[in-house]
Amino acid sequence: MNDWSRAASAGSTAGAAASAATFSGNRGLQIEEKLIFEQDSPGHCGVDLPEPAPFDGRLGGLERQGPIGLPGLSEPQVVRHFTRLSQKNCAIDSGLYPLGSCTMKHNPRLNEKLARLPGLADIHPLQPVSTVPGALELIDTLAHWLKTLTGMPAIALSPGAGAHGELCGMMTIRAALEARRDPRRRVLVPESAHGTNPATAAACGYSVDPIPANARGRVDRAALEARLGPDVAALMLTNPNTCGLFEDEIVEIAAAVHRAGAFFYCDGANFNAIVGRVRPSDLGIDCMHLNLHKTFSTPHGGGGPGSGPVALAASLAPYAPLPWLVHGENGLDLVEHRRGEALAAIGRLKGFHGQMGMFVRALAYMMSHGADGLRQVAEDAVLNANYLRVLLEGDLSLSFPGPCMHEVLFDDRFLKDTQITTLDFAKALIDEGYHPMTMYFPLVVHGALLIEPTETESKAALDEFAAVVKALAGAARAGAAARFRAAPLLTPRRRLDETLAARQPLLRWRPVAPRREAAE
Amino acid sequence: MRYLPLTSRDRGEMLATIGVGSIDALFAEVPAAARLDGLVDLPRAMGEIEVERTIAAMAARNLAAGSAPFFVGGGAYRHHVPAAVDHLIQRGEFLTSYTPYQPEVSQGTLQYLYEFQTQIALLTGMDAANASLYDGATACAEAVMMANRVTGRKRAVLSGGLHPHYREVCETYARFVGFALAAQDPAPGEAEDLAPLIDSGTSCVVVQNPDFWGELRDWSSLAQACHDHGALLIVVVTEIVSLGAIRPPGAMGADIVAAEGQSIGNSLNFGGPYLGLFASRDKFVRQMPGRLVGQTVDADGKRGWVLTLSTREQHIRRERATSNVCTNSGLCALAFTIHLALLGEAGLTRLARLNHAAAVALADRLEKLPGVRIANRTFFNEFALRLPCPAAPAVEALAARGVLGGIPVSRLYPDRPELADLLLVAATETVTEADMDRLALGLAEVLS
Numbered sequence: 001m002n003d004w005s006r007a008a009s010a011g012s013t014a015g016a017a018a019s020a021a022t023f024s025g026n027r028g029l030q031i032e033e034k035l036i037f038e039q040d041s042p043g044h045c046g047v048d049l050p051e052p053a054p055f056d057g058r059l060g061g062l063e064r065q066g067p068i069g070l071p072g073l074s075e076p077q078v079v080r081h082f083t084r085l086s087q088k089n090c091a092i093d094s095g096l097y098p099l100g101s102c103t104m105k106h107n108p109r110l111n112e113k114l115a116r117l118p119g120l121a122d123i124h125p126l127q128p129v130s131t132v133p134g135a136l137e138l139i140d141t142l143a144h145w146l147k148t149l150t151g152m153p154a155i156a157l158s159p160g161a162g163a164h165g166e167l168c169g170m171m172t173i174r175a176a177l178e179a180r181r182d183p184r185r186r187v188l189v190p191e192s193a194h195g196t197n198p199a200t201a202a203a204c205g206y207s208v209d210p211i212p213a214n215a216r217g218r219v220d221r222a223a224l225e226a227r228l229g230p231d232v233a234a235l236m237l238t239n240p241n242t243c244g245l246f247e248d249e250i251v252e253i254a255a256a257v258h259r260a261g262a263f264f265y266c267d268g269a270n271f272n273a274i275v276g277r278v279r280p281s282d283l284g285i286d287c288m289h290l291n292l293h294k295t296f297s298t299p300h301g302g303g304g305p306g307s308g309p310v311a312l313a314a315s316l317a318p319y320a321p322l323p324w325l326v327h328g329e330n331g332l333d334l335v336e337h338r339r340g341e342a343l344a345a346i347g348r349l350k351g352f353h354g355q356m357g358m359f360v361r362a363l364a365y366m367m368s369h370g371a372d373g374l375r376q377v378a379e380d381a382v383l384n385a386n387y388l389r390v391l392l393e394g395d396l397s398l399s400f401p402g403p404c405m406h407e408v409l410f411d412d413r414f415l416k417d418t419q420i421t422t423l424d425f426a427k428a429l430i431d432e433g434y435h436p437m438t439m440y441f442p443l444v445v446h447g448a449l450l451i452e453p454t455e456t457e458s459k460a461a462l463d464e465f466a467a468v469v470k471a472l473a474g475a476a477r478a479g480a481a482a483r484f485r486a487a488p489l490l491t492p493r494r495r496l497d498e499t500l501a502a503r504q505p506l507l508r509w510r511p512v513a514p515r516r517e518a519a520e
Numbered sequence: 521m522r523y524l525p526l527t528s529r530d531r532g533e534m535l536a537t538i539g540v541g542s543i544d545a546l547f548a549e550v551p552a553a554a555r556l557d558g559l560v561d562l563p564r565a566m567g568e569i570e571v572e573r574t575i576a577a578m579a580a581r582n583l584a585a586g587s588a589p590f591f592v593g594g595g596a597y598r599h600h601v602p603a604a605v606d607h608l609i610q611r612g613e614f615l616t617s618y619t620p621y622q623p624e625v626s627q628g629t630l631q632y633l634y635e636f637q638t639q640i641a642l643l644t645g646m647d648a649a650n651a652s653l654y655d656g657a658t659a660c661a662e663a664v665m666m667a668n669r670v671t672g673r674k675r676a677v678l679s680g681g682l683h684p685h686y687r688e689v690c691e692t693y694a695r696f697v698g699f700a701l702a703a704q705d706p707a708p709g710e711a712e713d714l715a716p717l718i719d720s721g722t723s724c725v726v727v728q729n730p731d732f733w734g735e736l737r738d739w740s741s742l743a744q745a746c747h748d749h750g751a752l753l754i755v756v757v758t759e760i761v762s763l764g765a766i767r768p769p770g771a772m773g774a775d776i777v778a779a780e781g782q783s784i785g786n787s788l789n790f791g792g793p794y795l796g797l798f799a800s801r802d803k804f805v806r807q808m809p810g811r812l813v814g815q816t817v818d819a820d821g822k823r824g825w826v827l828t829l830s831t832r833e834q835h836i837r838r839e840r841a842t843s844n845v846c847t848n849s850g851l852c853a854l855a856f857t858i859h860l861a862l863l864g865e866a867g868l869t870r871l872a873r874l875n876h877a878a879a880v881a882l883a884d885r886l887e888k889l890p891g892v893r894i895a896n897r898t899f900f901n902e903f904a905l906r907l908p909c910p911a912a913p914a915v916e917a918l919a920a921r922g923v924l925g926g927i928p929v930s931r932l933y934p935d936r937p938e939l940a941d942l943l944l945v946a947a948t949e950t951v952t953e954a955d956m957d958r959l960a961l962g963l964a965e966v967l968s
Contacts, residue, residue, distance in 0.1 A: 119579025352791025
């Protein structure tokens with residue numbers, strides 16, 4: 001018998017306790033919380049506003065007819081509701097979040113404080129430029145840091161997230177090709193790429209040509225070079241790649257791409273592994289987006305907002321989207337229209353000037369670390385991932401032997417003949433108090449489990465996590481399949497029926513018809 | 521470094537466990553020529569005090585809206601946000617969580633997004649809404665592309681009353697994604713007859729309400745004209761608070777609503793992050809971009825929520841996805857949901873009345889200035905003024921007097937001299953009588 005099967009029997013007691021009926025349906029600190037629409041007390045309001053004095057409206061007969069249907073709640077009800085909801089979430093603040101390819105690192109609160117300074121949060125994007133010199137200075141400083149770290153001469157700041165940055169980068173590439181009257185039709189994308197890469201290339205009007213991985217988990221250079229040709233617009237490559245490996249032939253690949261007259265787009269989602277130690281410009285990259293919400297620690301916020309600045313080589317810089325921040329005779333200025341030096345700009349990709357609130361946080365993060373701290377970030381991120389690799393490779397199945405970068409990829413060979421899937425294994429991890437690792441991605445191995453600890457985990461935290469994962473692997477080998485398939489047992493909700501959700505979409509609350517109407 | 525928990529002793533022990541002599545061994549696969557031996561040319565690490573001092577000095581160089589009479593709108597509005605909103609969105613369980621792909625440990629995020637989707641559907645008068653997009657302008661471009669997918673056509677008509685940034689974003693997408701746009705000329709305050717432009721090749725007509733000039737429009741007959749030709753009507757709303765007072769797009773026959781949600785719960789933030797709202801008729805939801813939350817049950821039969829219809833999305837469909845969008849504006853949507861929960865039916869309708877009252881009071885004052893005329897027949901909380909002189913220098917002169925007096929239309933339409941005397945002025949519940957007096961007085965001085 002192993003520890004986990006004893007834990008499982010203890011767990012079944014815990015499970016019985018968890019499912020034991022309470023009068024309320026609540027379970028200790030876990031409260032069943034209704035929707036705000038089910039807590040309506042009509043006429044109630046959580047905001048005290050004066051009633052305006054009578055006036056002659058100028059709505060021209062377009063007044064709203066009938067109620068909107070919003071519920072009325074007081075402030076204490078609202079605060080309690082959202083506090084209870086928050087308690088149903090996993091978060092970095094409450095535990096290690098080993099989600100590969102997502103860089104779930106600590107979010108410093110200093111950055112939150114600074115982003116809320118009235119001089120930054122309470123300024124309007126279209127108030128006179130003369131009244132916001134500090135905002136332009138901040139954006140320019142951020143641009144300087146990002147250009148120095150990437151080694152690239154220009155940076156487009158307006159994209160709203162990583163995928164928007166990809167779109168921006170691919171648009172500049174297409175604009176550059178059109179400018180030299182060299183329309184090309186294909187974009188090469190490795191099979192290990194994030195789904196956004198092929199989706200972006202397709203959105204930009206290109207056909208997508210997948211490139212296989214080699215046995216070492218890198219892009220197959222021979223296959224790639226065989227696909228290059230006069231109709232290839234670009235290669236979109238992630239480096240380090242989504243297997244957590246550095247593309248060690250990247251310089252040769254870049255040279256081959258350039259020989260073919262194509263551009264080299266790099267997905268910078270994994271920049272955390274090399275920040276301060278490698279400049280993308282030195283690898284032959286023409287264009288790379290940065291996820292400020294990954295490497296530079298702006299909060300993920302439950303799924304955004306993100307920010308996806310794009311570093312551009314000199315050959316692509318003329319096509320950067322509007323607005324441009326330029327150094328003019330009277331200091332910094334905003335160029336908001338396609339004219340002068342910005343004549344070839346691809347135009348606008350987003351309203352206003354970009355994710356300023358994220359710029360403040362990212363700059364505070366970079367200044368806090370400095371050149372020395374950022375280099376240490378990359379080193380500790382890589383060290384932590386390799387430490388987990390060594391602790392776990394005897395129990396899980398490592399997909400590619402040897403050192404990894406900031407994340408380590410396992411596959412499901414260790415679950416062979418256990419009747420347990422990667423999904424079951426990850427869900428069991430939830431009962432142990434951890435958010436799952438990334439599952440079934442990348443697609444180049446079977447049943448992938450991608451683990452990225454980041455540099456903000458301590459050695460003790462990694463030791464504890466590894467011990468839990470090893471214990472789970474032992475339990476899997478020992479045949480505790482039923483428990484794995486039932487997991488999680490201890491969460492606010494157990495496995496949810498995603499098929500039902502998709503077959504009969506219920507995307508909003510609707511009031512239940514009053515009983516008497518139904519009876520009529 | 522305060523954010524890095526490893527000590528040098530930890531690092532030594534971990535390297536020994538890994539079996540390498542130094543950290544450099546773990547970077548051995550980086551080509552030698554690309555390895556940086558020393559530090560990049562940037563400042564060294566700073567403590568909290570120094571970082572705070574440096575960035576606060578930059579902030580101090582800006583004129584914050586709250587420290588001046590403030591009348592700037594144009595798609596971003598300054599409203600009062602209750603203190604509870606910012607407190608709640610900074611709870612670590614919201615702030616530092618990931619996209620809710622693991623529903624068992626994300627019911628908090630999923631439930632508020634379901635509440636958010638319901639609020640948006642109710643406000644806009646539509647059947648369903650998604651979990652948000654980057655901002656209003658990108659939501660508008662996504663709406664056009666969705667209409668193209670639904671109709672199988674590739675030509676959109678854009679009203680001249682559409683926010684110019686929204687038009688420009690559509691133009692960028694049109695060029696690279698490959699569809700045609702017929703953008704109409706701006707004609708502030710004038711009627712615009714778009715129906716004759718619709719034909720069997722038109723995928724959609726994009727209009728705005730209130731339009732960029734603040735004018736209120738009834739698009740019901742245009743909706744009918746669209747539907748007669750098999751085209752969709754997309755209604756853009758850049759001031760979502762207006763829907764507390766005016767007839768929603770759904771009641772006018774809109775098929776898709778693309779809106780900016782910044783006005784509720786979110787600060788001005790110099791233009792971002794903002795909150796793209798996106799709603800449509802039920803029959804089109806499978807063509808929607810972005811994340812959707814749906815209700816379901818768990819293994820014990822209890823109600824719960826999941827991300828759903830993800831077979832539309834890039835992480836499943838890759839190059840065949842409906843959109844490359846991979847994120848939403850989660851935390852901005854949370855701020856919106858909390859603020860609107862606090863307001864409720866009574867609060868939102870009163871807030872909207874207060875905004876309209878403030879704008880009417882301001883219009884009454886400014887109309888009395890010699891040579892000044894309001895271009896609008898109707899408005900909600902923003903309108904266009906015709907000045908007897910170019911607006912841009914007037915706005916600069918007002919700023920020199922400490923008044924943020926609105927947006928000179930020439931900033932957005934620099935090549936249209938016929939719009940150079942137009943000033944866009946907004947008034948929300950945050951504007952006081954004294955603020956209005958200072959604008960009226962300042963403008964009188966500037967114009968004399």
